[in-house]
Amino acid sequence: MVQLQAQVAAGAQAVQIFESWLGELGREDLEEFCFPYLARIAEAVRPTGVPRILFSTGTSTHLEKLAGLGYDVLSVDWRIPMDEARARARGVALQGNLDSTLLLGPDRSSWSGPRRCSGRPGRSPDTSSTSATASSRRRRRRT
Numbered sequence: 001m002v003q004l005q006a007q008v009a010a011g012a013q014a015v016q017i018f019e020s021w022l023g024e025l026g027r028e029d030l031e032e033f034c035f036p037y038l039a040r041i042a043e044a045v046r047p048t049g050v051p052r053i054l055f056s057t058g059t060s061t062h063l064e065k066l067a068g069l070g071y072d073v074l075s076v077d078w079r080i081p082m083d084e085a086r087a088r089a090r091g092v093a094l095q096g097n098l099d100s101t102l103l104l105g106p107d108r109s110s111w112s113g114p115r116r117c118s119g120r121p122g123r124s125p126d127t128s129s130t131s132a133t134a135s136s137r138r139r140r141r142r143t
Contacts, residue, residue: 001044008048015045016053017071023058030062035069042070053095063088 004015022034042052053073059066060080067074067089074092076085078099085094 001041004041004045005048008045008050012050014051014053015048016055017041019054019056022056027062031065035065038071039069046070055096060085067092 008015017038019034019038022030025034038054042054045052051072052070053075054066054069054071055075056066057075057077058079060076063074063076063080063085072093073095074089075096076082076089076094078097080097082094082097085097
């Protein structure tokens with residue numbers, strides 16, 4: 001926590017906690033060994049005023065609990081449709097939802113994922129997907 005606070009003091013405009021193995025744990029272990037500490041981190045960074053982002057994979061079955069930990073943004077992976085994630089993770093912004101391996105496919109098929117993501121979030125202004133990144137890459141290719 002001190003390290004995150006120091007990073008903000010040095011100019012970081014957001015903090016992101018990476019817990020890419022979180023989805024490998026069962027609910028009981030998450031609730032006992034992870035969620036309390038993730039909540040403490042979010043609370044410790046709150047006074048800095050920067051957005052707090054929680055990145056995890058394989059955690060779509062825990063979205064309601066994750067949304068209550070105190071982060072401003074949750075990352076969601078490709079295992080859940082964005083509109084379903086939006087309905088379950090109230091009060092937080094969402095990012096992600098694209099299977100990045102799609103970008104390794106042939107040019108035509110590689111853009112179906114970003115298009116699907118950008119069409120599903122709904123009208124919530126606090127939803128972000130990787131479609132903006134995909135659009136900027138597509139524009140760069142044309143020039």
